[in-house]
Amino acid sequence: MRNIRNFNQCLLVICIIFMGGISTTFAQNLSKFLEIKGTVIDQNTKDRLVFTDLIIKGTNISTVSNIDGEFLLKVPAKHVEGVVVINHLGYEKKEVDISSLKGKIKIALVPAVTALDEVNLVSRPGDAKKLVLETLSKKSSLYNNSNTLMTAFYRETIKKRRKNASLSEAVVKIHKQPYANYRKDNIELVKARKNTDYSRLDTLALKLQGGPFSNLYTDLVKYPEFIFTEDDIDDYEFSFGESTNINKKMVYVVNFKQTAFIKEPLYYGKLYIDAETLALTNAVYSLNVENKHLASQMFVRKKPRKVAVHPTKATYRVNYRTQNGKWHYAYSNILLSFKVNWKGKLFNSVYTLNSEMAVTDWEIQDSKFAKLKNQMLRPSTILTDQASGFSDPEFWGEYNIIEPEKSIENAIAKIKRQLKKS
Known part of the structure; x- marks a missing residue:
C-alpha cells in the first residue's frame, strides 16, 4: 500500500x-524573561484565529496560537524593547511593540483582500498538477x-x-x-x-x-x-x-x-x-x-x-x-x-x-x-x-x-x- x-x-x-x-x-531555575499572554482575533468578526504565528522580530523566537486563538510568548530580557510580528494566512501582517503588550491582550488582524483581477487570473499557472x-x-x-x-x-x-x-x-x-x-x-x-x-x-x-x-x-x-x-x-x-x-x-x-x-x-x-x-x-x-x-x-x-x-x-x-x-x-x-x-x-x-x-x-x-x-x-x-x-x-x-x-x-x-x- x-x-x-x-x-x-x-x-x-x-x-x-x-x-x-x-x-x-521537578524543579527549574528560572532566568529573567517577560511572559506575554493574549488572544488573536479577526478585527471584523471578532472570531478567534487559530495557528497564528507570533515571532520576535529579528530573532527566531516564536510561538503559535492554540485552537482557542490564545498564545503564550516568553520574551528574553534582552528583547523586551523589541517588536512582535503576527502572521496569519489570509490576513495582513501586524507588528506590535512588546512594551505595549500589557494586561489582557487582544490582537486584532485585518483580513487581506485578494483582488482576482485579470492580471492575477492570466498569471496563474494553467495546470495545477504541474504547479505542485x-x-x-x-x-x-x-x-x-x-x-x-x-x-x-x-x-x-x-x-x-x-x-x-x-x-x-x-x-x-x-x-x-x-x-x-x-x-x-x-x-x-x-x-x-x-x-x-x-x-x-x-x-x-x-x-x-x-x-x-x-x-x-x-x-x-x-x-x-x-x-x-x-x-x-x-x-x-x-x-x-x-x-x-x-x-x-x-x-x-x-x-x-x-x-x-x-x-x-x-x-x-x-x-x-x-x-x-x-x-x-x-x-x-x-x-x-x-x-x-x-x-x-x-x-x-x-x-x-x-x-x-x-x-x-x-x-x-x-x-x-x-x-x-x-x-x-x-x-x-x-x-x-x-x-x-x-x-x-x-x-x-x-x-x-x-x-x-x-x-x-x-x-x-x-x-x-x-x-x-x-x-x-x-x-x-x-x-x-x-x-x-x-x-x-x-x-x-x-x-x-x-x-x-x-x-x-x-x-x-x-x-x-x-x-x-x-
Missing part, C-alpha cells in the same frame, strides 16, 4: 495497559539548506469522547537536515512530562507511536514520498481553489483528491503555494477513511483479538515560515479519531488523539550534528513511555510552549489538585 501505509503506521499502537500511578515532581510538481522540485533553492538545530514544543493528548484521558508534553531539539539532501532528521528529547487517567481508558490504552516524528513527517517538502511520489502522483486529481494571500503576497490554493478509480485510502486537501516563489507555505489534508478495513490496517499495529478498531477521521496540517529568504518547517498538527468496538458489548468507545509540534527557536549549525545516542528518540518511540510525572507550569522555565486549550487547562488543574493531595 505504498509509502502512505508506512507513514500512518508510525502513528498508532493500541494495546492493553497496565495499571499504575506516577508522581514525580514544480513546487516540490524547488526545495533545494527555496528552503533552508543548512544544518539547523530547532527547539520545539510537542504535545499529544488522548480523549475518550470529550474527556481528556492522557496528556504528554515535551521540549525537543530537532536536528534538521538540509532540505537538499535525503538524510532524515533526528530528534533529541530535552525534557518531558505526562499524566494518564487510566480510569477513563477502560482496559485499553491508545498510544501514538512515533511521537514528535509523526508531526515532523508531515513536512511535505522534506518528506514528499509519504504522499506524493513520481509513481503515484497520477493517482490524484489537482484543481485550483480561490487564491488568498499572506503578508500582502498572493498565494495559490491547489485542491487535491484521489482519482475515482483508486480504491485504497489516499489523501485529499489543500496546498497553499506562494505565487511569486512557488514555495509551499501551508498544507491542510486528510486521509480518506471510507474503507474501514483498509484504513484500519494503515494505523493499527497491535490490539486485543476481541476488539475492532477503525479510524473515523485523520487530518493533518503543516505550516512553514520564512526567514532571511529561506523557508523552514514551523508547525504541524495531527488529529485522529477512532471507534473501538468490543465484541459482545452493546456500546462502542470513541477516542480522539491529537498531537502538535511548534518550532519556537532555531539556529544554524556550522558543523555536522553530534550523535547523542542516549538522548535521541527513535521513529518508533512512544512518548508516554519516555516521560514520567507532571508538575507546575514553571517546569518549562524560559522555553516557549503552546498555550493549553481550555479542556487541557481543566485537565492540568485537576492534575495539580491530585498532586497537592498526594
